[in-house]
Amino acid sequence: MSEVFDRSWTGWLRPDGRKGVRNLVLVIYTVQCAAHVAHAIAAGEKDVQVIGFPGCYDNQYAIRLVLSLARHPNVGAVLSVGLGCEYTQPARIAEAVEKSGRLADSFFIQDEGGTRSSTEKGKAIVRRLRERIHAETPRVPMDFADLILGAECGGSDGTSGLVGNPAVGRLFDRVVDAGGSAICEEIVEMIGLKDVILARAVDDRARAELEAAYSKAEWYCREVRQYSVSPGNFAGGLSTIEEKSMGAFAKSGSRPLQGEIKVGETPPWPGMWVMDSVPDPHFMQFGYTNPNDTEGIMDLISGGSQIVLFITGRGSVIGSPVSPLIKVTGNSRTFRRMEEDMDFDAGRVLAGELTLDAAADELGAMVADVAAGAQSKPEALGHREYFVMYKHQDTPDLERGCRSAA
Amino acid sequence: MTSAFQIHRSDNVATLLDDAQDRVTLRGESAGEVVLREPVKLGHKVALADIPAGAAVIKFGIPIGTAKAAIPRGAWVHLHNIESGFDERSGSFDVATGVGKDMSYE
Numbered sequence: 001m002s003e004v005f006d007r008s009w010t011g012w013l014r015p016d017g018r019k020g021v022r023n024l025v026l027v028i029y030t031v032q033c034a035a036h037v038a039h040a041i042a043a044g045e046k047d048v049q050v051i052g053f054p055g056c057y058d059n060q061y062a063i064r065l066v067l068s069l070a071r072h073p074n075v076g077a078v079l080s081v082g083l084g085c086e087y088t089q090p091a092r093i094a095e096a097v098e099k100s101g102r103l104a105d106s107f108f109i110q111d112e113g114g115t116r117s118s119t120e121k122g123k124a125i126v127r128r129l130r131e132r133i134h135a136e137t138p139r140v141p142m143d144f145a146d147l148i149l150g151a152e153c154g155g156s157d158g159t160s161g162l163v164g165n166p167a168v169g170r171l172f173d174r175v176v177d178a179g180g181s182a183i184c185e186e187i188v189e190m191i192g193l194k195d196v197i198l199a200r201a202v203d204d205r206a207r208a209e210l211e212a213a214y215s216k217a218e219w220y221c222r223e224v225r226q227y228s229v230s231p232g233n234f235a236g237g238l239s240t241i242e243e244k245s246m247g248a249f250a251k252s253g254s255r256p257l258q259g260e261i262k263v264g265e266t267p268p269w270p271g272m273w274v275m276d277s278v279p280d281p282h283f284m285q286f287g288y289t290n291p292n293d294t295e296g297i298m299d300l301i302s303g304g305s306q307i308v309l310f311i312t313g314r315g316s317v318i319g320s321p322v323s324p325l326i327k328v329t330g331n332s333r334t335f336r337r338m339e340e341d342m343d344f345d346a347g348r349v350l351a352g353e354l355t356l357d358a359a360a361d362e363l364g365a366m367v368a369d370v371a372a373g374a375q376s377k378p379e380a381l382g383h384r385e386y387f388v389m390y391k392h393q394d395t396p397d398l399e400r401g402c403r404s405a406a
Numbered sequence: 407m408t409s410a411f412q413i414h415r416s417d418n419v420a421t422l423l424d425d426a427q428d429r430v431t432l433r434g435e436s437a438g439e440v441v442l443r444e445p446v447k448l449g450h451k452v453a454l455a456d457i458p459a460g461a462a463v464i465k466f467g468i469p470i471g472t473a474k475a476a477i478p479r480g481a482w483v484h485l486h487n488i489e490s491g492f493d494e495r496s497g498s499f500d501v502a503t504g505v506g507k508d509m510s511y512e
Contacts (some may be wrong), residue, residue, distance in 0.1 A: 157448075157449040158421045158422070158448065158449025158450060158451070159421075159423075159448070159449055161466070162411060162413065162421055191492050192468070192469075192470070192490075192491065192492060193468070196468065218492070221492065221493075222492070225494065225495060226495075227490075227492060227493040227495075227496070229493065229496060230504070231499070231500075231503060231504035231505045231506065232504065233504065234484075234485060234496065234499060234503075234504025235502070235503050235504040236449045237421065237422070237447065237448070237449030237450035237451060237484070238449075239451070239463075239470065239471060239483065239484045239485055239488055239490075240470050240471040240488065240489070240490035240491075240492075240493065240496070241490055241492055241493045241496075242468070242469065242470040242471060242490060242491065242492065243465055243466075243470035243471070246465070246466040246468055246470065247466070313449065331448070331449070333448065350411070350423050
């Protein structure tokens with residue numbers, strides 16, 4: 001193994017034992033009516049970011065997703081802001097966050113006055129929280145064994161499966177070999193690959209989990225008559241979902257698949273994991289699987305990913321809250337055209353300028369730099385897109401235990 | 407000359423690494439040249455063999471779809487001549503832009 005994957009840096013230690021690569025205050029609004037005030041609170045504040053849920057009616061899936069981000073290793077403190085009429089309760093969110101050993105506060109806008117007074121109150125709170133987590137959070141050595149990396153692809157083209165995703169897959173092999181973890185979701189982009197996926201399962205338990213998740217995804221896509229392949233994918237040379245799937249699956253590398261986790265669930269032990277983000281059957285079918293790239297990135301962060309790699313052949317201008325996004329393209333033309341947004345040009349492998357192994361090393365060094373505090377391009381540009389939607393997923397089986405509780 | 411990459415030895419298509427007008431050099435699992443029957447763009451596929459109607463189109467060593475009509479060696483392989491084993495909707499999409507033509511904007 002190259003020495004890149006022996007690198008260490010300084011991270012932030014959370015009370016649950018997990019380590020973060022950022023130390024953020026997260027402002028969480030509990031209904032769309034509070035979105036403006038939440039963003040006004042965070043505006044211009046360093047290390048303060050926003051997520052929120054738009055609906056007035058609450059949803060168990062959304063609450064689980066929001067809490068997994070609120071108690072993420074990159075987050076040190078939370079301010080939850082509601083309007084006052086909605087079902088989702090900011091105080092309950094703050095209480096759950098405090099139980100995790102983090103600092104938290106909450107209020108209803110209707111109790112404080114209006115836009116200006118709520119914004120002023122919120123700013124005072126986030127400044128106090130930020131000061132405290134910067135002063136009080138222990139700094140600890142951190143290495144690849146402490147990392148969970150996520151991978152999402154979007155705006156895929158014919159180069160994505162050829163080199164963009166394989167470069168990330170090779171990186172993930174190295175990270176897993178170093179004792180770390182990686183997560184792929186987009187199980188609807190595994191359609192057509194049942195045998196390929198099951199052959200990668202580490203044991204019978206994992207095979208059964210993956211088979212159930214695969215079968216549900218195939219059923220779901222047939223039911224809604226919608227497959228995860230877009231006009232841009234077709235224009236970029238991908239002709240069928242099967243072709244896109246095989247290219248997308250390349251980002252999982254070659255190591256054994258440890259099994260399947262649900263949205264909001266952290267991998268219970270290290271290795272390569274598949275996340276199931278497809279809605280489970282429910283009396284009212286609602287929720288869409290992977291409605292856009294941002295939703296998938298949120299899912300990966302909910303699984304504890306401290307950094308997410310985003311592979312795009314055609315180019316993209318999104319980022320993410322909580323965990324930095326690193327943009328990789330296998331298309332050198334796209335890299336040149338969108339260099340202000342693209343972090344890594346894997347197209348150099350196709351041009352014969354470097355090997356896939358060398359690309360994985362370079363990408364690993366970039367991950368270590370970002371983990372150590374360097375900003376990725378989407379992060380530096382201020383991209384913090386988020387998307388929390390109504391969906392139904394069965395509650396994950398907590399019997400398996402959670403590494404975060406260790 | 408523009409290259410086309412054959413990923414798996416059993417593949418009957420190769421992926422173009424740049425836009426090409428009339429011919430490509432093969433890389434990856436095969437070598438030599440293929441004369442194109444039409445221009446093919448970066449990221450798109452060219453047939454490496456004559457693929458009969460109903461036969462599997464193979465890429466990455468797996469079937470990625472079925473030939474809707476006979477596809478001769480050197481032809482552009484895309485929405486107009488192959489179909490997914492799962493997705494019934496995309497076959498009707500615009501072959502150049504990939505945009506769906508089945509949604510009403512009235």
